[in-house]
Amino acid sequence: MSDATATAPRRIRMTVIGPILALVLLVVAGALMNPNFLGWDNVTNVLARSAFIGIIAVGMTFVITAGGLDLSVGSMAAFIAGLMILVMNSLVPTMGAGVTVILVGMAVALLAGLAAGLLNGILITRLGIEAFIVTLGSMGIYRSLVTWLADGGTLSLDFTLRSLYQPVYYGGIFGITWPIIVFAVVVVIGEIVMRSTAFGRHCAAIGSNEQVAKYSSVRVDRVRLTTYAALGLLVGIATIMYVPRLGSASSATGMLWELEAIAAVIIGGTVLKGGFGRVWGTVIGVLILTLIGNLLNLTDFVSPYLNGAIQGAIIVLAVVLQREGKARA
Amino acid sequence: MSVLALKNVSRSFGPIEVLHDVDIALRPGRVHALIGENGAGKSTTMKILAGYQPPSSGQVALDGRPVSFADMGQAEAQGISMIHQEFNLAEQLTVEQNIFLGREVKHGPFLDKPAMRARTRELLDRLECRVAPDRVVSSLSNSDKQMVEIAKALLRETRVLVMDEPTAVLTRAETAILLRQVRALRQAGTAVLFTSHKLDEVEQIADDLTVMRDGRVVWTGEAAAMDQHAMANAMVGREMSDLFPAKTGTPGEVALEVRNLTVPGFSRDIGFTLHRGEILGVAGLIGSGRTETFEGLCGLRPATGEVRIFGRPARIDHPWQAQELGLCYLTEDRKTRGLLLGKGLRENLTLQALAKFDRGLIDTGAEDRALDQAIADFDIRGHRGALVGNLSGGNQQKLLLAKTLLADPRIIVIDEPTRGIDIGTKQQMYVLIRRLASEGRAIVVISSEMQEVIGLSDRILVMRHGRITGELGADATEDAIVKLAMGVATQGEPA
Structure with a gap:
């Protein structure tokens, strides 16, 4: 990090240390309050729960860094889950309840995610509509589509398929479940892409000044389109990991995921108006959000119903700390 | 008697000192040109004069008495205005709203729009600027924005006006209008500090001249004592040879x-x-x-x-x-x-x-x-x-x-x-x-x-x-x- 020089030391320090410090404080507090907190079971539980939002939030980091926003990811996940279940169920009579059907389902999820992301991206880049508006619209559309697919109720995966599919959520290797592994892989790739590839550099350039990027021959539209498509694809991946957990989808699936993902990105130190992003920070943001819920469940000082209030306070605090660092620099 | 002056002012950013012992005195009814290469310390000097930054050491004196401005608002209250190279305008507001920003004329609890409209017209007329008062600033050209900035300063009846390269974005005709305005301000007793890289303008308008190089004042005195060539030499610190390289080009395909x-x-x-x-x-x-x-x-x-x-x-x-x-x-x-x-x-x-x-x-x-x-x-x-x-x-x-x-x-x-x-x-x-x-x-x-x-x-x-x-x-x-x-x-x- 060659920018961490005399020019802006305070900002760098505050935003780097801040989220890590918060995470450490939460872990220490948790360990003091409940001896099971640092146990293997709880740790893997927290990580697995973080995985869905986390995978999405990695994609969101790129979108936000490039100066965009995507509000549709939660309902997109619900829609993909519903679509995936419908397709798999409908294939059971012809193809039998086997692994092939599940693989087809996964392919559907990936394609649907990619298509949904591309659609957002095309509307934003080609028609030049504000990302906020486009994704607010598609958020409503996907949410309503899944409700319609489920006819207002719940779509349930075929029972045989469900037991066949379950290991994708519950299974793993060396006691580490698949969602955690996939999350880790996505994070590592995301961090490398953000930090060391032309694409990552271009995202930051577009987010910090789109005009400069354009005048520097950066293919602005293509880069932005790619961020939305990649996010869609990651929503597909997250949904693939999520469906086997409950084996069903309803209009309540993925509710408020978009806000949790955006919150995680911001808590992690990515600048909301774009220009600077870091994937590892997003991971810390996700872990902080999940840990708060986890701690409230494990201890009885505060009602778990206040989870949202505490998360909200932390989001605001994170932004205040970022801003303070900036004002002084 | 100077209205605003710096005495032995130094300024550091972190470990780096960018101004060393700068003395400069602005007198009422005089145009003072400050020239120097980029990075010579002109901007910092102006910011200290206008209260945007405090000096690290040394003194700012207003009417001979030491002052320290906590921020530019305090300086402005004392009649010191600065026009920046990068405009300080609210792009989404109209010309009129910008000119009166923070000093809106009120009629009871409501804005007195006709009064502000009339005053804006009058100010713009004085500047020979034909922009409608209700135009949104973002739609203006750079030169019109410059005029709006000047109108803003005129409204505030400044005693000291600090202008950071006001003519950089102006055409020749607009520059002529601006210089005329500067002369009018001088006539009215305002002390004007003016920077420009266009030495012919400096020669035309300046009464006093200060040349800076590497954070120091290298020459100060009556402007009449220097011609353009001497100014350039003083700024660069060496004899300036021909500005343009020889045209050696033999066009190819x-x-x-x-x-x-x-x-x-x-x-x-x-x-x-x-x-x-x-x-x-x-x-x-x-x-x-x-x-x-x-x-x-x-x-x-x-x-x-x-x-x-x-x-x-x-x-x-x-x-x-x-x-x-x-x-x-x-x-x-x-x-x-x-x-x-x-x-x-x-x-x-x-x-x-x-x-x-x-x-x-x-x-x-x-x-x-x-x-x-x-x-x-x-x-x-x-x-x-x-x-x-x-x-x-x-x-x-x-x-x-x-x-x-x-x-x-x-x-x-x-x-x-x-x-x-x-x-x-x-x-x-x-x-x-x-x-x-x-x-x-x-x-x-x-x-x-x-x-x-x-x-x-x-x-x-x-x-x-x-x-x-x-x-x-x-x-x-x-x-x-x-x-x-x-x-x-x-x-x-x-x-």
């Missing part, structure tokens, strides 16, 4: 052929050819469509027409297509279109040619070597780790040129290559540009400075109202260009 280029709303039926090794100057008034024409050519705006690059028909809808064909446009607006001010030198340098450093992952080692090379080749002075926004204008301009050249263009359009940079750096830029031409590249230089166009170009196109009105040779005179730029019939241009 045709590099660029343009026919019937039309940029809707800005220019029509533009046609010209450009050869390798040649510098083609493009002159014209601000608003004549020069920038837009070449932005259209380079895919930065919608345009139609026939373009051939090295004989091959080219279709350019995006800037990256132009770059693939070896055609690059270097913007006049380095701060909002040229450079990422919040990023470091390295990221900025390689942004345009990132593919060169892309081996799957970006080769940061190669990037660092490229930066070393650029710093050496272009004499970029500044901390390697600094943010680009903290570099001086001249160094930003050199970085911008280095960045564009990294993409290895064969045809380069350079828009206002020396806007707002000092004379020493200007000379370096001219040498660099001539060197690019003698390397066999084809170069277009768009410039509002007549001397620059004449001194640098092998051939000159003059534009007026979106059309080419004439072509002149290397021996063109300022008079000939002005006539073409204004339309031959109009001769009202002030000398």
